[in-house]
Amino acid sequence: MSSILKITDLHIAVDGKPILKGVNLEVKQGEIHALMGPNGSGKSTLAYALAGHPKYEITGGDIEIDGASLNELDANERARLGMFLAFQYPVTIPGVRVADFLRHAVTNRRDPDRKEGENLMPMREFRQELRGRMNELGMDPEFARRYLNDGFSGGEKKRMEILQMAMLKPKFAILDETDSGLDSDAVKVVSEGLSSLAGPETGVLIITHHERLLEFNRPQFTHVMLAGRIVETGDASLAHELHANGYTTVRERHPAEAAEEQAEREETLATV
Amino acid sequence: MSTVTVNSAPSLPSGFTSDDFEVFLQSRVEPVWVTQRRRVAFELFQAKSAEELDPEEWKRIPARAFRPEKFSLTGKAAIGFDTAQLPLMQNRAEFEGAVVHVDGSATESRLTEQLAAKGVIFGDLATVLCQQADLLEPHFATKAVLPDTDRFAAWHGAFWTGGTVLFVPKGVQVDAPLYSLVALAQDGVADFSHTLVILEDGAEATLLEETASGSPDIAGLHVGAVELLVGKEARLRYVQLQNWNQKSWHFAHQCGRVEGNGSLQWTVGGLGSKLAHIHQDVHLDGRGAEAQVNGVTFAKDRQCLSYYTQQTHNAPDTRSDLLYKDVLTDESRVIWRGMIKVEPEAQKTDGYQRNDSLLLSPTSRCDAIPGLEIEADDVRCTHGATAGRVDVDQIFYAMCRGLTEHEAMHIIVQGFLQTVTDRIPVELVRETLDKAVEVKLGIGE
Ligand SMILES: Nc1ncnc2c1ncn2[C@@H]1O[C@H](COP(=O)(O)OP(=O)(O)OP(=O)(O)O)[C@@H](O)[C@H]1O
Numbered sequence A: 001m002s003s004i005l006k007i008t009d010l011h012i013a014v015d016g017k018p019i020l021k022g023v024n025l026e027v028k029q030g031e032i033h034a035l036m037g038p039n040g041s042g043k044s045t046l047a048y049a050l051a052g053h054p055k056y057e058i059t060g061g062d063i064e065i066d067g068a069s070l071n072e073l074d075a076n077e078r079a080r081l082g083m084f085l086a087f088q089y090p091v092t093i094p095g096v097r098v099a100d101f102l103r104h105a106v107t108n109r110r111d112p113d114r115k116e117g118e119n120l121m122p123m124r125e126f127r128q129e130l131r132g133r134m135n136e137l138g139m140d141p142e143f144a145r146r147y148l149n150d151g152f153s154g155g156e157k158k159r160m161e162i163l164q165m166a167m168l169k170p171k172f173a174i175l176d177e178t179d180s181g182l183d184s185d186a187v188k189v190v191s192e193g194l195s196s197l198a199g200p201e202t203g204v205l206i207i208t209h210h211e212r213l214l215e216f217n218r219p220q221f222t223h224v225m226l227a228g229r230i231v232e233t234g235d236a237s238l239a240h241e242l243h244a245n246g247y248t249t250v251r252e253r254h255p256a257e258a259a260e261e262q263a264e265r266e267e268t269l270a271t272v
Numbered sequence B: 001m002s003t004v005t006v007n008s009a010p011s012l013p014s015g016f017t018s019d020d021f022e023v024f025l026q027s028r029v030e031p032v033w034v035t036q037r038r039r040v041a042f043e044l045f046q047a048k049s050a051e052e053l054d055p056e057e058w059k060r061i062p063a064r065a066f067r068p069e070k071f072s073l074t075g076k077a078a079i080g081f082d083t084a085q086l087p088l089m090q091n092r093a094e095f096e097g098a099v100v101h102v103d104g105s106a107t108e109s110r111l112t113e114q115l116a117a118k119g120v121i122f123g124d125l126a127t128v129l130c131q132q133a134d135l136l137e138p139h140f141a142t143k144a145v146l147p148d149t150d151r152f153a154a155w156h157g158a159f160w161t162g163g164t165v166l167f168v169p170k171g172v173q174v175d176a177p178l179y180s181l182v183a184l185a186q187d188g189v190a191d192f193s194h195t196l197v198i199l200e201d202g203a204e205a206t207l208l209e210e211t212a213s214g215s216p217d218i219a220g221l222h223v224g225a226v227e228l229l230v231g232k233e234a235r236l237r238y239v240q241l242q243n244w245n246q247k248s249w250h251f252a253h254q255c256g257r258v259e260g261n262g263s264l265q266w267t268v269g270g271l272g273s274k275l276a277h278i279h280q281d282v283h284l285d286g287r288g289a290e291a292q293v294n295g296v297t298f299a300k301d302r303q304c305l306s307y308y309t310q311q312t313h314n315a316p317d318t319r320s321d322l323l324y325k326d327v328l329t330d331e332s333r334v335i336w337r338g339m340i341k342v343e344p345e346a347q348k349t350d351g352y353q354r355n356d357s358l359l360l361s362p363t364s365r366c367d368a369i370p371g372l373e374i375e376a377d378d379v380r381c382t383h384g385a386t387a388g389r390v391d392v393d394q395i396f397y398a399m400c401r402g403l404t405e406h407e408a409m410h411i412i413v414q415g416f417l418q419t420v421t422d423r424i425p426v427e428l429v430r431e432t433l434d435k436a437v438e439v440k441l442g443i444g445e
């Protein structure tokens, strides 16, 4: 049976400020969804909220996988259930080797009941698998021994996110601008990597401002976010249209949200 | 294998007055020069006790609650105490030589025949000082830790009871590490142990030393000294993991001296005690001498760990490299005051000191005060200190990959310590420190 990630009327506030104002979305394992929208519309907020960032408070609505609510689960519990977020800005952890970090992560994902201090997956098996995945993504095996994202270039960090996804085999993966900051060769590698990984086992939500990633990973659905709501859903051609023409027509079709967006911009400007 | 002399009477004075001192001397069986040195030290102790402690040195150190009269020496080691539950090196390896002191008295002292046959001497200080009086007389408390340094050094010089001696003759290399444990197992007992290591020219050795309390509830006092004398082209690796319980007071003067082209690698683990105040000095006395100092401290609850380090370059072409990493949580404090001193003749010196701290709680505090005193003109000396907090974004990132908050904290702390643990060559020490860090973080509780 394929799993469903269901987001119902989701409201999210950060430091008491409402940002998402009723988001509805359903992603099935194996599907590819694109999430687009102007800067500040709330895409990353949705991504963080799904991953379980403690600062992103659920003030209404539900996040469920197969009917079981994730609302009360922390990020680690959600990750073990198969939620994955590729960060827009991956975090550096000095002194922690990629291989050691991932061995913990993968063990916990595969054995969700594992307690800290209990055995990790066997080293040999893990190394072999890691090497295989790195090879597929065209990564120098030397990266396994480096400290996590420490001194990595922007492109290397993004590739590291994809590697982690490949190792963790999530049920649902959210890619937040994984294609930004990459040169076109790197976009190609990441796109191909994603398309080879995102089989029937993974439902993917791609947040992007570009088209390249979507060329290799053609979305069945494209959603447009404006002022904290998903205002339109279409197919791949919608992504193409937005890319070609920008958000002007979307704003025209949704004057209420556009006005809200405008009001918020002015408010932010006023407080600066 | 040498036997342990019971060099102490069953009952010892309860304090540190002149009368107590005389009773104490009666209890000792030792060469005249040793007694003589004790008398000199005791006079210094009395004089310095009448003076105020150096306010500049002690202003940061919360020692007001310290009551020396609550502690006394004992001639009897507690029987059957258990350190098995502690993260000790002792529980993880076999050694070719080991010296154990409990409550100030030696309870074990052994060395393999093979090493003894090479002229290596390794044993408890009280015994070895009697057996090898002529050999030790020029070295013991004359070069590195002198009783006239301050009140604590004098106190130690008068009342030391035991300790560990390692002597390695010229050109002899001891490959496997030797081991020493200093333990306190009874409430209110003072330990005045003294470590003396002498490597003759070209000798090599590794000594792993650790301290432990028999239970978490007993109050303890350590007034110690460490003397490391490294000859020309000799190589010493010395490790001391201080792991007393949190009801112990730890005061120590520790000093290493390195002759021409000799090298000293000194690793310090500061884990235990209620309050620790340690002077750790390295002197580079001969051309080409070098010292590497590695410190790992982890303070929690209301612990206060204070390290005053000094790297003194007395000769040209000498190198010193000090790196301390401190982890702090709860209400704890770490104080590090570092000094690099370069004498006028020590040209082409390369001195480095650095202290990094990681604060896991908003109520912990680290004071890091580096300093330089340079009198030569052609030198390279650098220092630095950083303090950082655990980054919530790092924790969240790791949790998004399926690590618990605790696991995330653990790997971040390990990562923080990595650059210093990478410098520790003995696997056993790295493992033990890692285990100690886990215990401090509350893992496996
Ligand atoms: N931690 C935060 N604190 C305060 N405001 C926040 C925080 N996170 C997001 N916001 C605000 O929420 C709104 C949505 O931000 P979000 O990052 O989700 O937008 P986005 O759609 O991802 O934009 P972009 O395309 O630029 O990445 C913005 O107005 C932003 O300033």
Ligand SMILES: [Mg+2]
Pocket (backbone or CB within 6 Å): A043, A044, A045, A088, A176
């Ligand atoms: Mg964003």
